[in-house]
Amino acid sequence: xxxxxxxxxxxxxxxxxxxxxxxxxxxxxxxxxxxxxxxxxxxxxxxxxxxxxxxxxxxxxxxxxxxxxxxxxxxxxxxxxxxxxxxxxxxxxxxxxxxxxxxxxxxxxxxxxxxxxxxxxxxxxxxxxxxxxxxxxxxxxxxxxxxxxxxxxxxxxxxxxxxxxxxxxxxxxxxxxxxxxxxxxxxxxxxxxxxxxxxxxxxxxxxxxxxxxxxxxxxxxxxxxxxxxxxxxxxxxxxxxxxxxxxxxxxxxxxxxxxxxxxxxxxxxxxxxxxxxxxxxxxxxxxxxxxxxxxxxxxxxxxxxxxxxxxxxxxxxxxxxxxxxxxxxxxxxxxxxxxxxxxxxxxxxxxxxxxxxxxxxxxxxxxxxxxxxxxxxxxxxxxxxxxxxxxxxxxxxx
Amino acid sequence: xxxxxxxxxxxxxxxxxxxxxxxxxxxxxxxxxxxxxxxxxxxxxxxxxxxxxxxxxxxxxxxxxxxxxxxxxxxxxxxxxxxxxxxxxxxxxxxxxxxxxxxxxxxxxxxxxxxxxxxxxxxxxxxxxxxxxxxxxxxxxxxxxxxxxxxxxxxx
Numbered sequence: 001x002x003x004x005x006x007x008x009x010x011x012x013x014x015x016x017x018x019x020x021x022x023x024x025x026x027x028x029x030x031x032x033x034x035x036x037x038x039x040x041x042x043x044x045x046x047x048x049x050x051x052x053x054x055x056x057x058x059x060x061x062x063x064x065x066x067x068x069x070x071x072x073x074x075x076x077x078x079x080x081x082x083x084x085x086x087x088x089x090x091x092x093x094x095x096x097x098x099x100x101x102x103x104x105x106x107x108x109x110x111x112x113x114x115x116x117x118x119x120x121x122x123x124x125x126x127x128x129x130x131x132x133x134x135x136x137x138x139x140x141x142x143x144x145x146x147x148x149x150x151x152x153x154x155x156x157x158x159x160x161x162x163x164x165x166x167x168x169x170x171x172x173x174x175x176x177x178x179x180x181x182x183x184x185x186x187x188x189x190x191x192x193x194x195x196x197x198x199x200x201x202x203x204x205x206x207x208x209x210x211x212x213x214x215x216x217x218x219x220x221x222x223x224x225x226x227x228x229x230x231x232x233x234x235x236x237x238x239x240x241x242x243x244x245x246x247x248x249x250x251x252x253x254x255x256x257x258x259x260x261x262x263x264x265x266x267x268x269x270x271x272x273x274x275x276x277x278x279x280x281x282x283x284x285x286x287x288x289x290x291x292x293x294x295x296x297x298x299x300x301x302x303x304x305x306x307x308x309x310x311x312x313x314x315x316x317x318x319x320x321x322x323x324x325x326x327x328x329x330x331x332x333x334x335x336x337x338x339x340x341x342x343x344x345x346x347x348x349x350x351x352x353x354x355x356x357x358x359x360x361x362x363x364x365x366x367x368x369x370x371x372x373x374x375x376x377x378x379x380x381x382x383x384x385x386x387x388x389x390x391x392x393x394x395x396x397x398x
Numbered sequence: 399x400x401x402x403x404x405x406x407x408x409x410x411x412x413x414x415x416x417x418x419x420x421x422x423x424x425x426x427x428x429x430x431x432x433x434x435x436x437x438x439x440x441x442x443x444x445x446x447x448x449x450x451x452x453x454x455x456x457x458x459x460x461x462x463x464x465x466x467x468x469x470x471x472x473x474x475x476x477x478x479x480x481x482x483x484x485x486x487x488x489x490x491x492x493x494x495x496x497x498x499x500x501x502x503x504x505x506x507x508x509x510x511x512x513x514x515x516x517x518x519x520x521x522x523x524x525x526x527x528x529x530x531x532x533x534x535x536x537x538x539x540x541x542x543x544x545x546x547x548x549x550x551x552x553x554x
């Protein structure tokens with residue numbers, strides 16, 4: 001049954017009652033837990049894939065004396081390779097919601113992290129390094145403003161020409177007298193060596209601390225993010241590059257969630273041809289929900305969203321498309337002091353198929369954001385096990 | 399009912415013991431109050447905007463037995479939290495995570511969020527997003543906790 005949303009407070013409870021209880025649905029996929037290449041005191045992981053279906057894991061390890069290092073591993077014959085260090089630093093801005101990303105295409109890699117602009121400030125820059133011709137380049141700040149402000153919530157998207165599209169939240173205009181100026185969404189294209197080929201301001205006023213997400217459609221790259229209207233509506237928006245030009249940002253769905261604050265819960269997008277799936281969290285009227293919206297035209301328009309989860313969800317949503325066109329959505333459900341990492345499978349038309357519990361974790365910030373990516377009909381998941389203080393991974397076959 | 403009350407009594411006793419900060423409880427450490435519990439983060443711009451307002455308001459509210467306390471949303475170790483709080487200019491007490499756990503508050507979905515806790519530890523109001531002084535005073539007055547005209551005539 002497809003669940004269209006027309007939720008008033010009155011119908012909210014009824015809709016929730018119709019949702020399949022996540023823990024009661026039989027696991028649809030076989031879950032294999034993969035031996036983690038990450039050491040103790042690791043976190044902030046992401047799984048990603050290249051154009052050939054090779055799967056990579058990146059993560060951060062805390063070292064002594066406040067230093068951190070970013071590593072990655074490749075999945076080879078079903079097992080992770082040993083971790084290889086990308087970079088390290090003792091002045092990184094380490095944050096549970098805003099953390100490094102690795103992007104791989106045609107053997108070229110790009111990775112980023114956040115470095116504090118100066119000691120004792122909450123201002124930080126985005127540094128990136130690019131792996132080409134068998135070596136990582138000298139790290140460079142990817143934004144050219146030179147302003148001490150917040151820069152982060154990066155998305156990296158491999159481009160067909162082997163470059164990388166990087167989008168980020170840029171606080172260069174936020175340093176107003178009241179300390180709460182506009183956060184902007186910017187993006188740039190970087191070649192394999194890290195040279196900036198193009199840079200744009202895509203939206204002059206967006207939500208301050210939610211993740212961005214990017215995907216490649218047949219028409220071109222798309223970026224989804226949480227907007228901030230003049231009257232503080234924080235709905236999920238999409239901006240698309242079509243024929244080399246960026247479209248006007250448009251809402252994926254009007255949740256009309258009005259808050260003078262930040263949910264720290266950004267959207268996740270995945271694309272296959274011109275099919276696009278966007279998952280996100282909203283909590284209008286203090287009712288937390290995870291939603292999924294589908295597009296068949298590269299994100300130009302979306303069907304009415306499907307309600308993925310309600311009740312006790314805390315969001316932290318992931319979305320990925322399988323080769324069959326089915327859609328997997330990951331999200332966190334909570335019960336008392338535990339959180340469950342859920343993976344819910346939908347048909348290409350957005351009909352609920354099944355839900356699996358990947359692992360239990362903590363709802364605290366230390367558990368971070370589970371990340372998913374699909375190769376064929378297999379979904380790879382990474383997350384932080386708070387008890388072991390270590391990155392864990394699994395694959396789920398459908 | 400008896401079990402419920404005992405649980406809350408124990409919870410509040412422990413919470414009182416664990417509260418820490420420049421407005422330590424001292425001789426009134428066993429006294430229960432209405433509390434505004436403000437969730438903040440160093441990287442949350444609207445949180446930072448609220449801080450001077452809460453700093454200014456706390457001296458006035460404490461006269462009415464209402465206390466403002468803060469919670470670091472990021473759950474950093476307490477020494478780190480205290481360092482960040484100092485950098486942000488926070489002048490009200492900041493709770494340790496153990497205290498937050500005893501209070502039984504669900505971490506908010508939005509930053510900033512401010513809970514109004516009754517002396518018995520119940521959430522009387524949840525103020526989502528950035529607040530100004532008037533919004534706080536209105537919430538307290540609506541619940542009958544504060545005589546709004548009285549506060550308005552007090553020196554700031």
